Amino acid sequence: MTIASDDPRVAAAAAPPPAPPPGPPVRRRRRLTRNRWGYAYVAPFFVLFACFSLYPFLYTAWISLHEVRLSDIDGAEFVGLGNYTALLQNEFFWNAARNTLTIGVLSTVPQLAMALGLAHLLNYKLRGRTFYRVAMLMPYATSIAAATLVFAQLFGHDYGLINTLLEAVGFDRVDWESGTWTSQFAISVIVTWRWTGYNALIYLAAMQAIPGDLYEAATLDGASRWQQFLHVTIPALKPTILFTIVVSTIGAVQLFGEPLLFSGNGMTSGGVSNQYQTLGLLMYDQGWTNFHLGQAAATAWAMFLIILVVVGGYALLARRRARAER
Amino acid sequence: MTVPPRRRAALGAALVATLMAAGCGGSGSDDGTITLDLGLFGTFGFEEAGLYDEYMEMHPEIRIQEESVERSADYYRALQTRLAAGSGLADIQGIEIGFVADVVANHADAFVDFAARDNADEILGHYYDWKVEGSTTADGRVVGLGTDAGPEAMCFRRDLFEQAGLPTDRAELAQLWSTWEGYLELGRQYEASPTKPEGSAFLDSPASVFSAAVYQGQTAYDDEDGNPIPESSDGVATAWQHASAAAGEGMTANLIQFGDEWNSAFANGAFATISCPAWMLGYITGQAGDEGEGRWDVAPLPGGAGNWGGSWLGVTESSEHKEEAIALVEWLTAPEQQVRMFTEEQHFPSSQQAAEDPEVATATSEYFSGAPVGQIFGSSAAALRFTPIGPYDTQIQEAFTNALSTVAEGTGPDDAFQAALDEIEQVVGG
Known part of the structure; x- marks a missing residue:
């Protein structure tokens, strides 16, 4: 964005002071009062952020250092990093971490690949383009609860549509919910269904920003459509792809609503043998079924650290590749 | 979507105002009536059986408001949070057998002790012993009066x-x-x-x-x-x-x-x-x-x-209308009303007196092939021990x-x- 403005405020903020001012505090105060509307405008966000994000964030960290039950919240006992060491030795934590990883891979990879393909198709001049674009965003606009309840019905063992279809073409009924892979596959389908369109639209927006002459040049050089996609579109989309990978990864680590509602009876264990218990669900199970607030808080922080590490890893990777290409 | 900054600030301010207003809601009683809140779960069925209407007719100064959560597990989560925070409790709270032991062990102080009432013998005497034992603390406090049993x-x-x-x-x-x-x-x-x-x-x-x-x-x-x-x-x-x-x-x-x-x-x-x-x-x-x-x-x-199952109604110590709430709970759980809850809503009485009432004891169910349900469940209840x-x-x-x-x-x-x-x-x- 270029700012072409002779608004003194913009100029004051952007340009270095032309001459050393005699009294800097006066100047700063003037700038503060001049910008007071700016601060007033951003204040609601920061007030809400402080109340509903920053405070809970810090309080969760504090709670995670205690052994505390909801019934006896005043009887909290300081245990230092005890909850974290217990977590590392807890087979339920590792099980949930494994499930989160497999569901994450099962949902994110096909999701982004399909989104890229869809965006590429929608980038052509199609009849009814707007309709397709709106239709793609519909799953994203559906609430997780509604989508999951419908999918849980579809994947039902005895009366589910999917099993009825499987049976009609000669296959056996699949007990989607009780199997480890089948349940994780079913949950991945819900996630993929919900997020593919959203990512496709982001890709589409980025594709439309690619200058047309690049394609023209490629065509002149005799590149086929597929080669254009590989050698023009994908490289140009790299930053966007990284962004969607980061966002999808964060979403995958936090996956919660789908596995909670998939069982259909509100159980927080993620299936009778925890076969689809994700980290988010484990945290809820510890906090709101078992009422071990300290453990749940430690799990929450562990999830946060996992996200930081993974996203940091992506960033490093991206930077190293960018440097290698230069 | 882009919202002009000025508009956005106005939206933000409106949101803050709404949140603040929501935070300090209170029940005013400007016309002299008393509103009693019941926090329940599942289907207690008082409303469906018409008991609230009847009570409000007998006591025109009382208004009854029920708030019910479908799953008792969700209800219990919210109740525990409110008990821990010490605020947001209704005048009357439902207590289920699944968490009565926690209430008895950890939150007895938050509930009115029915054993200390002057009419304790009358309001506790008509129950099966195992029902009263379930809501009694080690030092003899009774945190709630039984509704149904399972x-x-x-x-x-x-x-x-x-x-x-x-x-x-x-x-x-x-x-x-x-x-x-x-x-x-x-x-x-x-x-x-x-x-x-x-x-x-x-x-x-x-x-x-x-x-x-x-x-x-x-x-x-x-x-x-x-x-x-x-x-x-x-x-x-x-x-x-x-x-x-x-x-x-x-x-x-x-x-x-x-x-x-x-x-x-x-x-x-x-x-x-x-x-x-x-x-x-x-x-x-x-x-x-x-x-x-x-x-x-x-x-x-x-x-x-x-x-399997069964509940109690407790009156919270934080209630502003404790006496009125106690009176309502006593009435709702009295043998006569327990009989009605069985005949109309199929909630079996935890009151022995109600269970032995002919209307319950000789009841049969048309739907269940004319089974003598009053007698079958009654003898099961009579044979129970704590x-x-x-x-x-x-x-x-x-x-x-x-x-x-x-x-x-x-x-x-x-x-x-x-x-x-x-x-x-x-x-x-x-």
Whole structure:
């Protein structure tokens, strides 16, 4: 964005002071009062952020250092990093971490690949383009609860549509919910269904920003459509792809609503043998079924650290590749 | 979407204002009436039975507001948070058997002590002893007055039994399944029958056996002091033995109770028996619909009396209208109203006096093939004794019933039992 403005405020903020001012505090105060509307405008966000994000964030960290039950919240006992060491030795934590990883891979990879393909198709001049674009965003606009309840019905063992279809073409009924892979596959389908369109639209927006002459040049050089996609579109989309990978990864680590509602009876264990218990669900199970607030808080922080590490890893990777290409 | 900055700030300010307004809502009484709030879960049925309207007619100065959460687990989460925060409690709170032990052990101070009332003998004397014991603290405080109870029986499908060539006479079945061994033996006959309807199982879920049988032991999940003893309890050992046999031999439909598939299965004839507390009759009627009429029947529970569920109403100490709330709770739980709750809503009384009332004791159910439900549930309730309960019973039971589902899927019973103990350790352990 270029700012072409002779608004003194913009100029004051952007340009270095032309001459050393005699009294800097006066100047700063003037700038503060001049910008007071700016601060007033951003204040609601920061007030809400402080109340509903920053405070809970810090309080969760504090709670995670205690052994505390909801019934006896005043009887909290300081245990230092005890909850974290217990977590590392807890087979339920590792099980949930494994499930989160497999569901994450099962949902994110096909999701982004399909989104890229869809965006590429929608980038052509199609009849009814707007309709397709709106239709793609519909799953994203559906609430997780509604989508999951419908999918849980579809994947039902005895009366589910999917099993009825499987049976009609000669296959056996699949007990989607009780199997480890089948349940994780079913949950991945819900996630993929919900997020593919959203990512496709982001890709589409980025594709439309690619200058047309690049394609023209490629065509002149005799590149086929597929080669254009590989050698023009994908490289140009790299930053966007990284962004969607980061966002999808964060979403995958936090996956919660789908596995909670998939069982259909509100159980927080993620299936009778925890076969689809994700980290988010484990945290809820510890906090709101078992009422071990300290453990749940430690799990929450562990999830946060996992996200930081993974996203940091992506960033490093991206930077190293960018440097290698230069 | 882009919103102009000025507009955005206005939106933000409006949001803050709304949040602040929502935070300090209060119930004003400018016209001299008193509003009593009830925080409940599931279907207590007072409203449906018309009890609130009747009470408000008798006491024009009282207005009753009920707020009900569908699942008791969700309700309990919210109640615990409010108890911990010490605010947001209703005047009257429902307390379920699943968490009454926690309330008794940790939150008795937050509730009015009914044993200390002048009319304590009158309001507590008409109950079964086991009901009052459930809401009594170690030092004798009583945190709530009982509403319904869940004496158990065995519900069965006459039509499916007939097709499979099994007897359908209640008295004969009661004899045949006086023990769980006898019940399982009938199950084997059912499963082996060449004429049983295809795709139907003898029982809905191993949980049907387990959660009924576990309370028939000397102890269920806890010792006298409410400490969990899942490994050494005789109730758990016998219940596990029978339930894992049923699961391992494949005579259950292995449905998760209260899940969607389980709900649909009532109408589809996917199972022939289910252990049913009195309140389950209404549930079955609702799920199986009109077509189920005359197909279902009720016989006594194998292995003796059992109880599943039941609730209390407590008055919170933080209530601004304590006396009025106490009066309402006393009235709602009085024997006369408990009789009505049974005849109209099929909630079985926890009041012995109400259960022995002819209107209850001689009641039969048209839907359940004319079964003498008053007598069947009444004798179950009369034979009950108090089994110690603890704060984690709900979670422990879920761990066991989950493990039983894995047995039905092919896991060895010993491995499954160990898995349940590991899961329980997550709940009760530090």
